[in-house]
Amino acid sequence: SQQGEEDPQALSIQEGENATMNCSYKTSINNLQWYRQNSGRGLVHLILIRSNEREKHSGRLRVTLDTSKKSSSLLITASRAADTASYFCATDIGNYGQNFVFGPGTRLSVLP
C-alpha cells in the first residue's frame, strides 16, 4: 500500500476560502514534501518540512507535521482560481530520496 495518502481526494471551494489537505503516512520519515501538479504538467515543489519540524510557512501556504500521528496538513489561505491543481505529499524515507513515495493526491478546484 502507499506510504502517503492524502485526503480528501477531491476538494471544491470558492475563491477566497481556505483549503486544507491532509496526508498520512506509515513509516518513519526524514522529511515530507508537498508538490503541486497542474493538469498534464510536471510537479512543482511547494514546501519541505523535516521530521524535527512542526510547522512551516511559505506565502499563503502553511504546512504542519505531526510525527506522532504520522500526518501532515497543507493549508492554502485565501485561495485563488489559479490554485486549482492536484496536490501531492511525498515522504522521503531513505538515502537521497531513493525511497521517495507519493500519495494519491488531492484534486483541488477553486471556483471563481
Add this chain to the structure above:
Amino acid sequence: GAVVSQHPSWVICKSGTSVKIECRSLDFQATTMFWYRQFPKQSLMLMATSNEGSKATYEQGVEKDKFLINHASLTLSTLTVTSAHPEDSSFYICSARDRLRETQYFGPGTRLLVL
C-alpha cells in the same frame, strides 16, 4: 529552484517501436535521477532510480529490459521504452537531485501514446 527539462514533451508512435525520452538537469549536476510513470488522475509511481555511471535500480514489477535507463552523465538520463505497446501509453516524468538537495526537481513530463 533548479530546472529539469524533458524531451520530447509528447510522442505518438506505432506499436512495436522504441521511444527514447531525455531528462536533463540544466543548472546543477544530478547525481541521482528518478523516472516515474503517472496514469490519468493517479499519483506518480516510481519506476527506477539511476545514479550517474551505474546501473539503474528498478522498482518491483518494472521490466528492466523493457524500460532501459541510461544515466551516462551528471546532467542527462534517458528512458527508452522498447517495443512499445498501447498499455505503455502514459505520462512519464523524471526528476533529479544532487547530494546537496533534499528536494527532487521534476521535469515537465512526456506524454506517450502508443497506437
